[in-house]
Amino acid sequence: MKFFRTVLFLSFVLAATGAFAQSSSELKRRRDKLSDELEQLNREYQETASNKKVSLKQLNILKAQINLREEKIVNINSEVRNLDNQISQSNNTVRTLQSQLDQLKKEYAGMVLFAYRNQSAYNKLMFIFAAKDFNQAYRRLKYLQQFGTYRERQAGYIQGTQKDLNIKIVELDKDKxxxxxxxxxxEKEKETLGKEKNNQVKVIVDLSKHQGELKQQQRDVQKRIAQARRQIDIAIRKEIEDARREAEAKAAAAAKIAAAKAKAENRDVAPPVKKAINKSSTNSEVLNATPEATKLSNDFLGNRGRLPWPVANGQLVHGFGTYTDSEGIRNDNPGYEIRTGAGAAVRAVFEGEVTKLVDVSGTYLVIIKHGEYFTAYSNLKSVNVAKGQKVSTKQSIGTVATDPGSGEAEVIFCLYKGSAPVNPKLWLADN
Structure with a gap:
């Protein structure tokens, strides 16, 4: 019975260890990714640092490095806490296995002593013949037979428990x-973080000497974002109105044909199976007026949280919503500002149709329709798709532009349901 309790306990421990291992694996994967991103940023920073003139790009890279390094330190803290739990669990398991092993050895020693005292055939026969009747004699014979088997089994339990104990001790040492x-x-990350923060202070001091120039750069960026947003709003409203007019025209044509047919057959006009699109129809109803559009909308919705990023490698500079920049200026961000490498390919996050290409202050804006959803990609240096073209998931649609003033290569990604902007964080997969 004690052995089976031990088996149940070990099963629980193994299940808990599996859960820890899964979490540890995810944490390690995230730590490795953060390390790769930090290495990439460090290479970019060294390139900018070789230029004697301090630039806004240096400051932005330092900010990104500090944010990622702080995240990495938090990630390591989580890994350490996870290991502390595993070490505590392993210590409990070692104590339990040691206790079970001591008990098994004690019981086995008692059996060995009993077997030694009754090792001669004469003693065994006397034990059997001393029975009151035949039934008791038979039971004593079976007991002696089973006793030998049980002793062998107990020896196996001892060996198995000793093996489990040794394995758990090795795992415990490895975790420590x-x-x-x-x-x-x-500790190394904290030391590096301190140096980066000191560098940030120095860069800010140097940049303050060119405050007017920097403010102008930031205003130019925000102006470009605002222009792109206006173009997106105009394009989506036009797309919805065009879809509404097309659906209304189709509905009117279908009603006319149905009326003519009913008149020819001398019967009343049957009501339409599907509600016709009219001026009171919602944007969702208009954009999903066809079976193809409805399917595409459902497919897009079905991939919520799993859509790829618009660039293969990038760091989030500003997320969706309101933020205040380093100059204290309040900005309303309609999507994601993503920093990436110069000349990096920008890709569609899902299959759809290109509905708009427009020049915004010397850079391109691309809008792709996915049923009732739209994705917009702005600040592109070049494009390799055309209006009306069907695109597939992760297909390259152009390359990112590099700002000549700051040296930053950033793509602005926006996502809309109808004409309403939504937070890309809820839709994009973990980068």
Whole structure:
């Protein structure tokens, strides 16, 4: 019975360890990704630092490095806490296994002593013949036979428990070493973080000497974003109105044909199976007026939280919503501002149709329709798609532009349901 309790306990421990391992694996994957991104940013920073003139790009890279390094330190803290839980669990398991092993050895020693005292055939026969009747003698014979088998089984339990104990001790030592390595790495990250923050202060001081120029650069960027947003709003409203007129025209033509047919057959006109699009119809009804559009909308919705990023590698500069920049200026961001490498390919996040290409202050804006959803990609240096073209998921639609003043290569990605902007965070997969 004790053995089965041990088995149940070990099963629980293994299940808990599996859960920890999964979490540890995810944390390690995130830490490795953060390390890769930090290396990329460090290379970019070294390139900008070689230029004697301090630029806004240096400051932005430092900000991104500091944010990522702080996130990495938090990630390491989570890994350490996870390991602490595993170490505590392993210590409990080792104590339980050791207790079980001691008990098994004690029971086995008692059996060995009993077997030693009754090892001769004479003693065994006397034990059997001393029975009161035949039934008791038979039971004593079976007991002696089963006793030998049970003793062998107990020896196997002892070996198995000893093996489990040794494995758990090795795992415990491994976890402790891993924890020490993580703590060492964490200290290095904190030291580097301190240096980066000092560098940030120095860069800010140097940049303050060119405050007017920097403010102008930021105003230019915000102006371009505002222009792109106006173009997006205009394009989507036009798309909805065009779809409404087309659906109304189709409905009117279908009603005319039905009326003519009913008149020829001398009967009343049957009511339409589907509600016709009219001026009171919602944007969703208008944009989903056809089966193809409805399917595309449903497919897009079905991939919520799993859509790829519009660039293969990038860091989020500003997220959706209101934020205040370094100059204290309040900005309303309609989507994601994503920093990436110069000349990086910009790609469609889902299949759809290109509905708009427009020049915005020397850069391009591309709008793609996905049923009742729209995605917009602005600040493109070049485009390789045309209006009306069907595109597939992750298909390249152009390359990102680099701002000549700041040296930043950023793409602005926006997502709309009808004419309403929505937060891309709820739709894009973890980068």
């Amino acid at each position: 070493k891993q924890k020490n390595n993580l703590l060492t790495e964490q």
